Amino acid sequence: xxIITDFNDYHSKTPLALSLGMFDGVHxxxxxxxxxxxxxxxxxxxESAILSFWPHPRKFLNPNDDVKMLNTLEEKLxxxxxxxxxxxxxxxxxxxxxxxxxxEFCEQVLVDKLNVKHIIIGHDHTFGKNKSGNFxxxxxxxxxxxxxxxxxxxxxxxxxxxxxxxxxxxLSEGRINDANQMLGYNYPLTGKVIHGKKLGRTIGxxxxxxxxxxxxxxxxxxxxxxxxxIDNTFYKGMLSIGTNPTVDNENQTLHTEVYIxxxxxxxxxxxxxxxxxxxxxxxxxxxxxxxxxxxxxxxKKLTEEFQF
Numbered sequence: 001x002x003i004i005t006d007f008n009d010y011h012s013k014t015p016l017a018l019s020l021g022m023f024d025g026v027h028x029x030x031x032x033x034x035x036x037x038x039x040x041x042x043x044x045x046x047e048s049a050i051l052s053f054w055p056h057p058r059k060f061l062n063p064n065d066d067v068k069m070l071n072t073l074e075e076k077l078x079x080x081x082x083x084x085x086x087x088x089x090x091x092x093x094x095x096x097x098x099x100x101x102x103x104e105f106c107e108q109v110l111v112d113k114l115n116v117k118h119i120i121i122g123h124d125h126t127f128g129k130n131k132s133g134n135f136x137x138x139x140x141x142x143x144x145x146x147x148x149x150x151x152x153x154x155x156x157x158x159x160x161x162x163x164x165x166x167x168x169x170x171l172s173e174g175r176i177n178d179a180n181q182m183l184g185y186n187y188p189l190t191g192k193v194i195h196g197k198k199l200g201r202t203i204g205x206x207x208x209x210x211x212x213x214x215x216x217x218x219x220x221x222x223x224x225x226x227x228x229x230i231d232n233t234f235y236k237g238m239l240s241i242g243t244n245p246t247v248d249n250e251n252q253t254l255h256t257e258v259y260i261x262x263x264x265x266x267x268x269x270x271x272x273x274x275x276x277x278x279x280x281x282x283x284x285x286x287x288x289x290x291x292x293x294x295x296x297x298x299x300k301k302l303t304e305e306f307q308f
Contacts, residue, residue, distance in 0.1 A: 018118070019037055021125055099129055111146075120150050162182045174220045199244070203289055203293055219279075222242065223279075227274065228258060280299055
């Protein structure tokens with residue numbers, strides 16, 4: 001898979017079948033587009049390509065917008081590579097790009113720079129200044145600019161259209177199973193293990209504190225059953241997102257920490273990945289450590305019995 005980030009003097013010599021969008025999550029809806037794209041590219045002797053943005057255009061439009069993503073850039077690129085896409089164009093959204101009308105975008109970017117011969121567009125996708133670009137515009141320009149265009153219907157699950165927004169909502173409500181079904185994989189979080197206050201080890205539950213990437217969306221605060229992957233080895237884990245109200249009442253900093261079952265190794269500064277499997281319960285402030293330990297014992301039992 002080729003990754004192109006420099007657009008200034010770029011001109012594709014290879015004719016492309018292309019789709020455009022953030023593709024955040026690379027979920028089942030996105031995969032429907034990508035599979036169609038790959039099939040068209042093969043049948044029409046083109047290469048498949050995606051034009052996306054990083055960081056999110058909202059950060060350019062409002063630098064104070066704390067937009068959280070389903071994927072880090074590394075996760076997104078890994079998922080796209082697995083999908084079989086041959087070319088990824090990662091564009092930094094800027095003032096020049098912002099001011100391109102739908103027509104100008106089609107002519108100057110899609111045709112002149114990228115040599116697009118077939119465009120696949122999602123059911124509700126718009127582009128260009130004031131959202132002036134859409135399927136109807138592409139269709140009207142297709143003959144003049146010598147490209148084909150297809151619009152795909154939304155992929156549905158339980159009679160609902162799959163979208164990145166719906167996945168974000170599911171995660172924010174702790175509906176992990178719903179989110180994972182729409183994604184087509186178990187929601188991941190990768191980060192470096194950092195030093196914490198080491199309170200867990202004093203009650204028999206030492207945890208690994210994860211340094212969460214700044215733009216990564218976390219599910220709602222609470223306790224979860226997770227897969228833990230360390231050096232390509234799988235472990236069962238129970239993860240907590242919250243402020244540790246029982247033992248740290250004054251500090252409101254959000255912590256993400258995981259207790260790894262049947263594990264006793266020094267993994268400070270090591271990068272680990274957790275994959276969310278089941279929501280256990282909301283964050284609870286217990287009356288004392290005894291009640292906290294009782295609950296941890298119950299969570300551990302449920303994690304041990306969970307069918308991974």
